[in-house]
Amino acid sequence: MAGVSPDGGAVAAGAIELLEWDATGVTDGLDGYAGGLNRHALAHAAERGLALDESVPPFVALSFEDRTALVRWLTAPGHPEKALWVSLALFCNMAYDSAAHTHTAEALAAGHPGLTAMGIAMPDADGLWRFPAYSYGRPLADLHPDTTPTGSPA
Amino acid sequence: MNSVESTDVLVVGSGFGGAIVAYHLAAGGARVVMLERGPWLETGEFEHDFKLGSSYTRIFDFVVGDGMSVLGGNCVGGGSVVYFAAMPRAPRFVFERRGSIARRMWPAAISRDTLDPWYDRVAESIPITQQGWQDVSYSGGLWAAACKHAGRTANPVPAAVDTAKCVNCNWMMAGCRFEAKQSLLFNYLPAALAHGAEIRPLHEVQNIERTGDGGYRVHYQLVDGEDYRVTTGSGTIDAKIVVLAAGAAATPVILQRSEATLGPMPYAVGRYFSGNGERLNTAVLNEDRVREVLGLDRGDGLAYAANQIGKGPTVANWDRLDGSLPEYSRYSLEQLYFPPGLGTILAMTAGSDPMWFGLDKKEMLRRWRSWLIIFQMIEDDNEGVFGPPPARGNADRLSQQMLGIGRLSYKPTANTQAAWAMADAEVKDILERDGLATVTPWTNDLVGAYTVHPLASCRIGDDPHTSALDDRHELRGHPGIFVTDGSAVPGALTVNPAMTISALAERAVPGIVRAARERGVEVVYGAPAPDGSTGGRRGAARLAEALLSR
Numbered sequence: 001m002a003g004v005s006p007d008g009g010a011v012a013a014g015a016i017e018l019l020e021w022d023a024t025g026v027t028d029g030l031d032g033y034a035g036g037l038n039r040h041a042l043a044h045a046a047e048r049g050l051a052l053d054e055s056v057p058p059f060v061a062l063s064f065e066d067r068t069a070l071v072r073w074l075t076a077p078g079h080p081e082k083a084l085w086v087s088l089a090l091f092c093n094m095a096y097d098s099a100a101h102t103h104t105a106e107a108l109a110a111g112h113p114g115l116t117a118m119g120i121a122m123p124d125a126d127g128l129w130r131f132p133a134y135s136y137g138r139p140l141a142d143l144h145p146d147t148t149p150t151g152s153p154a
Numbered sequence: 155m156n157s158v159e160s161t162d163v164l165v166v167g168s169g170f171g172g173a174i175v176a177y178h179l180a181a182g183g184a185r186v187v188m189l190e191r192g193p194w195l196e197t198g199e200f201e202h203d204f205k206l207g208s209s210y211t212r213i214f215d216f217v218v219g220d221g222m223s224v225l226g227g228n229c230v231g232g233g234s235v236v237y238f239a240a241m242p243r244a245p246r247f248v249f250e251r252r253g254s255i256a257r258r259m260w261p262a263a264i265s266r267d268t269l270d271p272w273y274d275r276v277a278e279s280i281p282i283t284q285q286g287w288q289d290v291s292y293s294g295g296l297w298a299a300a301c302k303h304a305g306r307t308a309n310p311v312p313a314a315v316d317t318a319k320c321v322n323c324n325w326m327m328a329g330c331r332f333e334a335k336q337s338l339l340f341n342y343l344p345a346a347l348a349h350g351a352e353i354r355p356l357h358e359v360q361n362i363e364r365t366g367d368g369g370y371r372v373h374y375q376l377v378d379g380e381d382y383r384v385t386t387g388s389g390t391i392d393a394k395i396v397v398l399a400a401g402a403a404a405t406p407v408i409l410q411r412s413e414a415t416l417g418p419m420p421y422a423v424g425r426y427f428s429g430n431g432e433r434l435n436t437a438v439l440n441e442d443r444v445r446e447v448l449g450l451d452r453g454d455g456l457a458y459a460a461n462q463i464g465k466g467p468t469v470a471n472w473d474r475l476d477g478s479l480p481e482y483s484r485y486s487l488e489q490l491y492f493p494p495g496l497g498t499i500l501a502m503t504a505g506s507d508p509m510w511f512g513l514d515k516k517e518m519l520r521r522w523r524s525w526l527i528i529f530q531m532i533e534d535d536n537e538g539v540f541g542p543p544p545a546r547g548n549a550d551r552l553s554q555q556m557l558g559i560g561r562l563s564y565k566p567t568a569n570t571q572a573a574w575a576m577a578d579a580e581v582k583d584i585l586e587r588d589g590l591a592t593v594t595p596w597t598n599d600l601v602g603a604y605t606v607h608p609l610a611s612c613r614i615g616d617d618p619h620t621s622a623l624d625d626r627h628e629l630r631g632h633p634g635i636f637v638t639d640g641s642a643v644p645g646a647l648t649v650n651p652a653m654t655i656s657a658l659a660e661r662a663v664p665g666i667v668r669a670a671r672e673r674g675v676e677v678v679y680g681a682p683a684p685d686g687s688t689g690g691r692r693g694a695a696r697l698a699e700a701l702l703s704r
Contacts, residue, residue: 004513021206022554023206023381023554023555024553025557072507072508075599083559086601087552089499090499090557090600093498093499094204094495094499096519097498097499097519098204098493098494098498099204099205100204100205100495101206102205104202104203104205114519117516118519118520118523119520119522119523120522121462123202128323128331129202129321129323129324129325130322131321131463132321134292134460134464135291135292135295136292136299136450138287139287140287140299140308141299141301141302141308141469143308143309145307147309150243150284151284151309151312152243152312153244153245153472153486154245154246
């Protein structure tokens, strides 16, 4: 949500693009999701006596705190529609933390907000990751006394 | 109508349970056909890419259940292609477990001593590296140092990884591009092919029926190579012997769906599922404290910041693998890498609700490089039960690949929950000491608990009421049907299970050979390891003879 965080979130990361790709399996239901979310937002506002700006959709009219509370409620154990909303949340998260709608190397090169914020390293020129430095290279603990000669627990 | 195709032995699935049995039977002279629901990828097709449709989603399946979600392989080579290649043997006390049935869960014939020769056969067939500290990744080293700081031991984990070829890219779950991971694509499967076995990818087995001659007819559907929601045809194959190794989240579903044609299934088909007691914790490290308290330094100005670097799990704490401790209080704590996606959404902040999304979570993600993931494997209570099967396969597929909704229900008992709580507390004790890190468990509220090691949904045992298979892995009441995958393992192992699944599959082969011979198949037991080595065969000869003659 604009202004809440200093840098881009799921939408800037490509959540809409991902959701609109039929490979996800949720694309056909997007209108239903939007309608449902707005109905829940209206009910949420009515229960709390909140006045909503009618020039924008009800969910958009909610404050950040109220949107958060609504999403928490919809995805909480016991909510009858939980599975639907968790699926939607899963893909929105994936847009941010794995850019599942685009090639990872290209997303990184383009400064994808999620992958960049997480500090994911750039791949080699051939698009593959290799880490030549990977180990502290020295013993850092004592082995369990019952370790077998094959390196397994006894 | 086409004439009916037939073979001696039909193997469903090409992971550890399927490949090992297929190799030995083909090498022994039987005609073997393997049906694999997933695609067949070559090394060059394993990609470093999170985009939907890359190898990561083509070969990996995530099935959401009620209270438990299962991650598993979906390709030729099965779990061996996507797993992290940890290959420890199960500790001795595991075989004496009583679990939820108040008596020994494992068949009397199997103990660590009697399974060790079969473990040896696997170790001769799949090159397993006993990793040294030079091989241990930064994250493994960090876990070891934290364990030592807290008065614990820590062990490099034996792994089926050629460390000379490994580039520590941590893309193991998308298939190994560098042929470092010693998956079944490099040992049992090519050896099976060399002996005439056939592997047919994108063949999803649906159900089994009996033929008039005491054999079985296996029905499959052909799955589209890109959109697994779509099928492109169907067919049948007749076989004298059927070996089910479709994975512990799929094998019982095939049997449930077959009940209409095969007749009643043993009670334990689709019950006693175990998630191997798995649960994850995320630690977010304080880099300054890592340097000051543990004295760690990468030599490039960083203390750690190496979550992305490595080869899955490299170090485990085994202090609680002590047979003198009570059941449900024994577990291992293993450093692990889990890729973004599931590995990030389920991680929780240490702040106030909401803990899996929101502003605090975004800040936590900003420190992703300083994450350390710890994998618990406790003793659970085999509380998983499969409901009626879906229309096809083991899930209603939501996405074109990877994501589906299955029928597994798992309500953790007080034993399981207490064991998780004990392990959570210990990880916190080790990693929050002296301000090293902030530790939180993954949430079970979104997709339930989750496992990468599904087990026990069609298990071996001596008691017909609580085991679907006899100790030779034959399905009770259905002679000639065998189950050799993780579903046959009686319960949680407190360590990664691939080595034990493989050893049990090796041990099951003599009994399957005997059953095939009784059905007129000209097959002998006694193939060497896939590379021709014979030491393991000698070591297991006496045990094999006993199984052949029963």
